[in-house]
Amino acid sequence: MDFKQVLLASLLTISLLGCQSTDTQTVNPQISSHPSHHVYKLEFEFAQRLKVESINLSQTVSDYCAANGDLASLKQQWHRTMLAWMALQGQQRGPELALAQSWNLQFWPDKKNTTGRKMHQLIAQPKRWTQAEIAKQSVTVQGLGAMEWLLFDSASDLTTNTSTCQTAIAISHNLARNTSEIARAWHTNPWLNLDEKQWHAEYIALLSNQLDYSIKKLSRPLANFGHPRPYFAESWRSQASMKNLQANIMALQALYLADGHGIDAVLRDRGKANLADRIVNQFNTMAETWPSDQSVFVLLQTKSGYQKVYAQLNKLEQLNYLIHEEVAIELGVIIGFNATDGD
Structure with a gap:
């Protein structure tokens, strides 16, 4: 399953x-x-x-x-x-x-x-x-x-x-x-006291923080070009790193869509269907091409594997740019540094 x-x-x-x-x-x-x-x-x-x-x-x-x-x-x-x-x-x-x-x-x-x-x-x-x-x-x-x-x-x-x-x-x-x-x-909703603009800022930050964490799960083991650090990969002992990241992405997609009541719907209501489509397409592309049957630890043992991991990093970074930058601009909110920055 x-x-x-x-x-x-x-x-x-x-x-x-x-x-x-x-x-x-x-x-x-x-x-x-x-x-x-x-x-x-x-x-x-x-x-x-x-x-x-x-x-x-x-x-x-x-x-x-x-x-x-x-x-x-x-x-x-x-x-x-x-x-x-x-x-x-x-x-x-x-x-x-x-x-x-x-x-x-x-x-x-x-x-x-x-x-x-x-x-x-x-x-x-x-x-x-x-x-x-x-x-x-x-x-x-x-x-x-x-x-x-x-x-x-x-x-x-x-x-x-x-x-x-x-x-x-x-x-x-x-x-x-x-x-x-x-x-x-989580028995109670922690966001009930936020107005709509504050909620949008919180919502984008929620997605961006989790995306940033996922990005680090690839950027850290990739390290400096040509000098990977495979033991920095998550779950390297169980070889489950790429499956974990696939789960990260699917959860983020669910949060972004929120059963038709998420940021995707907000963008479309504001006439920004093109941006919404680009984000949905980015999620779908990652879902269709994600190498979940391999692990970061194993992939980093070869040049071609390193390139494959780097390609997945680029996909995550593109999604993060769309949400953290373009969506934030369209909704008129300012997102500060992620809590994981500087880590």
Whole structure:
């Protein structure tokens, strides 16, 4: 099942599974007539999906460690959770609680293999880690990157060491707890006090921040021309970097369209159909040509692969220009520097 099918299925039927320290009560998005409502509703659904996949991951880890599951299924559930995270990754707009908690979900870029070193230290300690104890540790051992190390790194002894399996359970429970907090933060619309112009500025910044983050996921491993840094690629251990970026793009497209009530509709209502068409075409072109079956890490090993990654970077930068520059001008809003600038 590809990301689009997973996303649609998850948004249509969200079944919440119980887990330690999680909220199992089904909730609905806050209803309003504010112009931000359809974007907010998508964010609410993205956050609920991330919560569900994280809870599923926690249950799958527990099943595996109890010898009731297999490693392939566990890896698949990790991938599903990672794809769900891509819809919210890189955000600098939204509920403060959600933004604060999101830092605990992923440590990247890992410039000095900090995740590897910290995970080695963690599993080397002769103790039974709990979720509460993991929550007090470095962010490098709390999130999706820590789970990736356990599942995909050759140095992990998850398959042979029951103590390491218990550590994986604690980390997965912590992920479920943190994503439940993010989902709870999205129970209310954070933009209801903005007027239309303020909302447009916030909306464009929301898209631009996430696009900027996606751009950095390619520009950092590309580095200086001819001198790539493949270990700067996201999810290099699982070889999932391009699939992750495809999920980023699809979530951004959904936010841009917002079920016919997004910036696309605003532009068309203002007689700017040409610009709206260019943006839609850019999204569609990326969707049709994105090399999701390959990873940045592998591609950067060859000259032709480097060129392919660079071509994808150009596509993202063109989309960012259209939204951050041209749309902002047409809507008469000023967008400041992205929160990730200078990073």
